[in-house]
Amino acid sequence: xxxxxxxxxxxxxxxxxxxxxxxxxxxxxxxxxxxxxxxxxxxxxxxxxxxxxxxxxxxxxxxxxxxxxxxxxxxxxxxxxxxxxxxxxxxxxxxxxxxxxxxxxxxxxxxxxxxxxxxxxxxxxxxxxxxxxxxxxxxxxxxxxxxxxxxxxxxxxxxxxxxxxxxxxxxxxxxxxxxxxxxxxxxxxxxxxxxxxxxxxxxxxxxxxxxxxxxxxxxxxxxxxxxxxxxxxxxxxxxxxxxxxxxxxxxxxxxxxxxxxxxxxxxxxxxxxxxxxxxxxxxxxxxxxxxxxxxxxxxxxxxxxxxxxxxxxxxxxxxx
Numbered sequence: 036x037x038x039x040x041x042x043x044x045x046x047x048x049x050x051x052x053x054x055x056x057x058x059x060x061x062x063x064x065x066x067x068x069x070x071x072x073x074x075x076x077x078x079x080x081x082x083x084x085x086x087x088x089x090x091x092x093x094x095x096x097x098x099x100x101x102x103x104x105x106x107x108x109x110x111x112x113x114x115x116x117x118x119x120x121x122x123x124x125x126x127x128x129x130x131x132x133x134x135x136x137x138x139x140x141x142x143x144x145x146x147x148x149x150x151x152x153x154x155x156x157x158x159x160x161x162x163x164x165x166x167x168x169x170x171x172x173x174x175x176x177x178x179x180x181x182x183x184x185x186x187x188x189x190x191x192x193x194x195x196x197x198x199x200x201x202x203x204x205x206x207x208x209x210x211x212x213x214x215x216x217x218x219x220x221x222x223x224x225x226x227x228x229x230x231x232x233x234x235x236x237x238x239x240x241x242x243x244x245x246x247x248x249x250x251x252x253x254x255x256x257x258x259x260x261x262x263x264x265x266x267x268x269x270x271x272x273x274x275x276x277x278x279x280x281x282x283x284x285x286x287x288x289x290x291x292x293x294x295x296x297x298x299x300x301x302x303x304x305x306x307x308x309x310x311x312x313x314x315x316x317x318x319x320x321x322x323x324x325x326x327x328x329x330x331x332x333x334x335x336x337x338x339x340x341x342x343x344x345x346x347x348x349x350x351x352x353x354x355x
Contacts, residue, residue: 098123272296
């Protein structure tokens with residue numbers, strides 16, 4: 036345990052790093068609020084616990100805060116909104132509960148924002164309007180619900196966006212079409228519904244796309260065909276998606292992995308997408324799927340002339 040007086044007279048301290056010590060338990064001492072010159076706090080991978088105190092009110096110079104992989108609980112501190120110089124905020128893998136504070140909209144210098152693996156809940160407030168520098172955000176493995184925030188459309192520097200395994204509902208915002216720098220986009224394992232909007236037209240840097248395990252309906256958007264850098268796409272467990280996807284895939288020359296579910300309403304044209312169970316096709320690339328799926332067949336000549344995927348996995352419902 037850190038003694039309560041640890042930081043009492045350290046008014047000039049700018050850097051704290053106490054990490055990877057599973058024997059370090061207890062609360063963050065209130066005396067840390069006296070270290071108002073702090074720029075970096077790294078207290079990750081310890082066993083610190085309890086509520087995070089409201090100690091950040093005077094930390095106007097704080098740019099880096101990593102408290103991940105501890106046992107903190109309770110609400111997120113409102114006073115963190117005063118640390119307006121923050122560029123990295125990592126509170127992942129704790130036990131925080133409650134909503135995201137709406138006054139965190141002041142954190143306009145954020146570049147990396149990680150809350151993965153807590154028990155946070157409620158709707159995500161519209162706090163992203165001024166976060167033009169945000170490049171990486173992960174809200175996965177929480178209990179957030181309600182619609183997705185429209186204000187994320189202002190975070191046009193985003194390269195990685197994940198909010199998988201929550202309780203989000205409603206549609207993907209069409210305003211997110213401006214997020215053209217995305218490399219990874221993962222909204223999987225929610226209850227998102229409606230048609231998948233035509234938001235992918237400008238996302239030519241996107242490499243990994245996870246739409247699986249949602250309630251999307253209707254055909255997939257034509258703009259998927261513009262994702263020339265895409266290497267991985269997961270379409271498993273989308274029971275209401277229908278139509279052929281062959282014309283979306285033929286232009287995806289970088290695609291190496293496609294995941295689907297056999298009971299879906301999607302269909303693949305074997306002349307467009309080579310699928311042969313455990314067979315080596317052209318250029319030594321292997322296309323794989325379950326042999327029990329009747330559509331998993333193609334001739335070796337089709338493999339030579341058409342798009343070839345290294346890994347095509349068409350699962351039965353029992354395997355998803």
